[in-house]
Amino acid sequence: MPEGPPPAPAVQKLRLRYAKRGRLRFTSHRDFQRAFERALRRSEVPMAYSAGFTPHPKVSYAGAAPTGVASEAEYLELSVARRCEPAELCALLDASLPPGLDVLEVVEAAPGNLAERLQASVWEIRLPEVEPETAAKAVAAFMGAESVQVERMTKNGMRTFDARAAVAALDSPLERGTPSDDEIDAGHPGVDGSGDRPCAILRLVVRHTTPAVRPDDVLSGLRLVADLAPPVPAAVTRLAQGPLDAETGAVTDPLAPEHAVTSTGNEEL
Amino acid sequence: MSVESVFPRLEPLLPRVQKPIQYVGGELNSTVKDWDAAAVRWALMYPDAYEVGLPNQGVMILYEVLNEVADVLAERTYAVWPDMEKLMREHSVPQFTVDAHRPVGAFDVFGVSFSTELGYTNLLNALDLAGIPLEAKDRGADDPIVLIGGHASFNPEPIADFIDAAVVGDGEQAVLQVTDVIRAWKAEGRPGGRDELLFRLAATGGVYVPRFYDVDYLDDGRIQRVAPNRSGVPWRVSKHTVMDLDEWPYPKQPLVPLAETVHERMSVEIFRGCTRGCRFCQAGMITRPVRERSITGIGEMVEKGLKATGFEEVGLLSLSSADHSEIAEVAKGLADRYTEDKIGLSLPSTRVDAFNIDLANELTRNGRRSGLTFAPEGGSERMRKVINKMVSEEDLIRTVATAYGNGWRQVKLYFMCGLPTETDEDVLQIAEMAKKVIAKGREVSGSRDIRCTVSIGGFVPKPHTPFQWAPQLDHKTTDERLQKLRDVIRADKQYGKSIGFRYHDGKPGIVEGLLSRGDRRVGKVIRAVWEDGGRFDGWSEHFSYDRWMRCADKALADDPVDVDWYTTRERDWNEVLPWDHLDSGLDKDWLWEDWQDALDEVEVEDCRWTPCFDCGVCPQMGTEIQIGPTGQKLLPLSVVK
Numbered sequence: 001m002p003e004g005p006p007p008a009p010a011v012q013k014l015r016l017r018y019a020k021r022g023r024l025r026f027t028s029h030r031d032f033q034r035a036f037e038r039a040l041r042r043s044e045v046p047m048a049y050s051a052g053f054t055p056h057p058k059v060s061y062a063g064a065a066p067t068g069v070a071s072e073a074e075y076l077e078l079s080v081a082r083r084c085e086p087a088e089l090c091a092l093l094d095a096s097l098p099p100g101l102d103v104l105e106v107v108e109a110a111p112g113n114l115a116e117r118l119q120a121s122v123w124e125i126r127l128p129e130v131e132p133e134t135a136a137k138a139v140a141a142f143m144g145a146e147s148v149q150v151e152r153m154t155k156n157g158m159r160t161f162d163a164r165a166a167v168a169a170l171d172s173p174l175e176r177g178t179p180s181d182d183e184i185d186a187g188h189p190g191v192d193g194s195g196d197r198p199c200a201i202l203r204l205v206v207r208h209t210t211p212a213v214r215p216d217d218v219l220s221g222l223r224l225v226a227d228l229a230p231p232v233p234a235a236v237t238r239l240a241q242g243p244l245d246a247e248t249g250a251v252t253d254p255l256a257p258e259h260a261v262t263s264t265g266n267e268e269l
Numbered sequence: 270m271s272v273e274s275v276f277p278r279l280e281p282l283l284p285r286v287q288k289p290i291q292y293v294g295g296e297l298n299s300t301v302k303d304w305d306a307a308a309v310r311w312a313l314m315y316p317d318a319y320e321v322g323l324p325n326q327g328v329m330i331l332y333e334v335l336n337e338v339a340d341v342l343a344e345r346t347y348a349v350w351p352d353m354e355k356l357m358r359e360h361s362v363p364q365f366t367v368d369a370h371r372p373v374g375a376f377d378v379f380g381v382s383f384s385t386e387l388g389y390t391n392l393l394n395a396l397d398l399a400g401i402p403l404e405a406k407d408r409g410a411d412d413p414i415v416l417i418g419g420h421a422s423f424n425p426e427p428i429a430d431f432i433d434a435a436v437v438g439d440g441e442q443a444v445l446q447v448t449d450v451i452r453a454w455k456a457e458g459r460p461g462g463r464d465e466l467l468f469r470l471a472a473t474g475g476v477y478v479p480r481f482y483d484v485d486y487l488d489d490g491r492i493q494r495v496a497p498n499r500s501g502v503p504w505r506v507s508k509h510t511v512m513d514l515d516e517w518p519y520p521k522q523p524l525v526p527l528a529e530t531v532h533e534r535m536s537v538e539i540f541r542g543c544t545r546g547c548r549f550c551q552a553g554m555i556t557r558p559v560r561e562r563s564i565t566g567i568g569e570m571v572e573k574g575l576k577a578t579g580f581e582e583v584g585l586l587s588l589s590s591a592d593h594s595e596i597a598e599v600a601k602g603l604a605d606r607y608t609e610d611k612i613g614l615s616l617p618s619t620r621v622d623a624f625n626i627d628l629a630n631e632l633t634r635n636g637r638r639s640g641l642t643f644a645p646e647g648g649s650e651r652m653r654k655v656i657n658k659m660v661s662e663e664d665l666i667r668t669v670a671t672a673y674g675n676g677w678r679q680v681k682l683y684f685m686c687g688l689p690t691e692t693d694e695d696v697l698q699i700a701e702m703a704k705k706v707i708a709k710g711r712e713v714s715g716s717r718d719i720r721c722t723v724s725i726g727g728f729v730p731k732p733h734t735p736f737q738w739a740p741q742l743d744h745k746t747t748d749e750r751l752q753k754l755r756d757v758i759r760a761d762k763q764y765g766k767s768i769g770f771r772y773h774d775g776k777p778g779i780v781e782g783l784l785s786r787g788d789r790r791v792g793k794v795i796r797a798v799w800e801d802g803g804r805f806d807g808w809s810e811h812f813s814y815d816r817w818m819r820c821a822d823k824a825l826a827d828d829p830v831d832v833d834w835y836t837t838r839e840r841d842w843n844e845v846l847p848w849d850h851l852d853s854g855l856d857k858d859w860l861w862e863d864w865q866d867a868l869d870e871v872e873v874e875d876c877r878w879t880p881c882f883d884c885g886v887c888p889q890m891g892t893e894i895q896i897g898p899t900g901q902k903l904l905p906l907s908v909v910k
Contacts, residue, residue, distance in 0.1 A: 026293050055611060098527070
C-alpha cells in the first residue's frame, strides 16, 4: 500500500464564530461543512490534516443549528500548520464563503474546551400572523407547566421527551414585530421586510441537554398546552450560545477567555 | 417590464419540503443579472432533480457562455420533487429559476437539455408549473420559445408537439446564434410574432422547428415521408460542431452547490467525440470527430477551476479518457502538481488495457487502491465483435492481473444484455469471465480477499447508430437471461462468493426504447403518462412500467402501431426513420453497412490511427479530427507559500 508523508503538525488552534442568514439558513450542517472546507481550500489556509489514507483538515464543529434555522452564533475550531493572523483569516474566509454564510470573528484559542462552554442558547422565534397577545398566553401556560411531553421523529423512530425542563426562560414581549429582515441582509432581490401583518416574537433560552430541546420542540409544546398553531412556519434565529449564568439567567460570551487575552495584548502595545 | 421574485411566496413552503437548500440557489459562481438591462433572457433547465442537474456540464457551460454576453441573462431551473410540486400547486407558485427565483414563463427562451429521454415527463411538468401551454401550437406571443438540446434531441420527434425548436450537437456557439436571432427580432419590434421568430431560427439551417415539417404515414404505420411545409426551411437540419476546444475553456467558474449533488468535482472535458466505433454507443456516433483539448489547455482549466471552486477532486471527462493522445503526460503532470494538495484525480470511462493500470496507479499515488472499472460490454468474444468492442479475453485477464498485482483489490466489469444477435450462451460467458478474473486475482495477489463485481445494463437501440435498425430484446427475455446468469454465478462454490452481481430489470429499458426511437405519435403517450402522474422516470421509486404500458395502449389505440412496434421490431433498410431529417453527419449507407458488418461479426478500426472509413461526418459537417500529441509538458506550478 502506498504511504504518504506524515501530515504537518498543528501549530495553532483558532476558534471561529459564524452566522447562517437569510435563504442560506436552509443549508444543513453537512452542507455547511462541505462549503467551509472548500472555502479553506480556495483561501489556501495552511490547514493541519489528520493522519490516514484520506487526510481530513482538522476542523471541529460545535452543536450546529438545525436546517432551516438562522443563526448569529455558530462556533467551530480549526487547527493550522502555520501560524495565521486571526483577523486576516476572518476576512479571507468570509470573502470566500457565499453571502449568507458569514464569518463574524476568529480568535486564537485560549485554554479550555469550547464545547463545554456552550451550555445554553438564546433563540428568537418569529411567528408571523400570530397576535402577540395570543402568543403571550401560550407562553404563560407553557412556563406554568411542570413538564411538557412532546414528540419528535428521530432516526430511531418517534420519541417522547420533556420540552419544559431545559427551558431557562421564554418571554413574549407584547410589542408588535415586523417580519425578519434577514433576506435584505442576504442580498436577495425582490424580497423586502415591509408589511403590517401581526408577528409575535418569542425569546427563548434553552439549556443544552440530552436529548437536545430545539425551538421546534418548544413550539410543539406551545401547541400542546395552548393550542398555538402558527399559520405560517416560524422564522427561528439563534442569537447567542455560551455559558449560562446561574444567577442572572444570562447567556454569556463563550469566547470571553479569548477576548480577555486579546484585550490584555492590546493594553501592552 | 420587470419581473418579481417568487421567493417571498416560496419561502414559507421551504420548511415543509425535503432538502430545501436545493431550491434556494446562492451557489458559489452563480450569477444574478439585472432583468431590465438584458436584451435576451434564457431559463436553462436540466430536467431532473437538482442533485443530478446541477453538476451537468452542458447546462453549466451554456449558463456561463450566455452570462458572459453583456446583454444576455441566463438562469437555471431544475425539476422539483413531488412534495414541492404539491405545495407549489396549492400556493400557485410557478416553476422558478434558482438564481433569482424568477418565473420561467417570463423568459424569452426556455432551454432544456436532455441527456436521456426519461426526462420527458419532467419537461411537461415544468411547462405546466410554469404556466406555459403544453403544446407548442397553443403558445402565444408572451410565452418563451421552448428549445431543447442534448443527446436526446437527435431524435426530438416524440416531444415534437411540446417543443418549439431543437438544436442538434454542440451548444456553445449554437446558443449564441439563437440569441443573435432573438435579439435582432426583438429589436425590430417582434415583426410577424412568434411564427416569424421560429421561421428565422429554422432558416439558419441549424435549428429544427417541428411545426415546419409534416410527417406522412403509410397504412402499415411506417413513415412515408417527412417534408418541410414552407419554403425557406431546409430539408435536413445539421448538427453543430465546435472546433478547437482550447478556444472554449468552459466551465471557467464551475458552480459549487451548497446542497450535496451526484458529482462534486472539477470536471474538465479533455476531448469531445469518440471514433472507437462501438456500435451500441450513440454518444460516440453523434459527437464525431474527435477533438482534443491540448495538455496545456487542460492544465490551465484545472488550475483556474480548482482556484474558483475549492473542489478536492478533478475529473478528466470524455467518452474514453485514456484515448487522449497525451493522457500519460496529463495524468503525470497533474499528479505532480496536486498530489501534495490532496487533490484526487479521476478518469471515468477507460478502456481495458494494461496501460490504464499505469494511469490508475499514477492517479492514486497517495490514495487507497480500492476499485477499478472496465467495460468489456459483451460477455463473449463473438458478442464483442458484433458490437465492435475490440477487447480479447486475454487482454482483459492480463489487465486485471496487473491491477491485482499493483494492490487493487476490486475490479468492476460492466456489460450489456440484450445486444443484437445475443443468445443465452453469450450472456452466460460473463460468468466464465468473472471466474477467470477472480482466479487470476487470487493467483497474482496471493490473497482470497479480492472481489469482482459484474454490473449489467440493458441495451437500448438508439438513433444515429448502426443498431438503429435492430430489434430490442423484450423485457421478459432480458430478465430470464439475467436470472440464468445470476443462478450460474450463485451456484459456483469456488468463486461465486467473490463475484458481486448488479443488474436492473428489463422494463425501464423498453420505455427508454419507445422514447428513443419513437416518432411524433409517441407524444400522446408521454402526455397521457404525465397526466396520470408520471414524473422522474429515471428514478426507480417513481418509474411505473405499468402506467407507461396502460397509457400507451390507450393513446395508440387508433394507430396501427404499439410499444412492440417501436421497440422489438427490426427495421428495414428502406424504412424512413423518424430522425432521418436530423443530420448527424453520419452517412445512412455507412451506418447500414456497419450494421451488416455487425451481423457478420466484422470489426472496424478507429479512424484516428487508420485511414478514413467514410462514416461521412467530416466532409458533411466541414470538420476534421483534432488530436495531439503537442509534445508539451505540464510544468510545476510555482506556488508562493
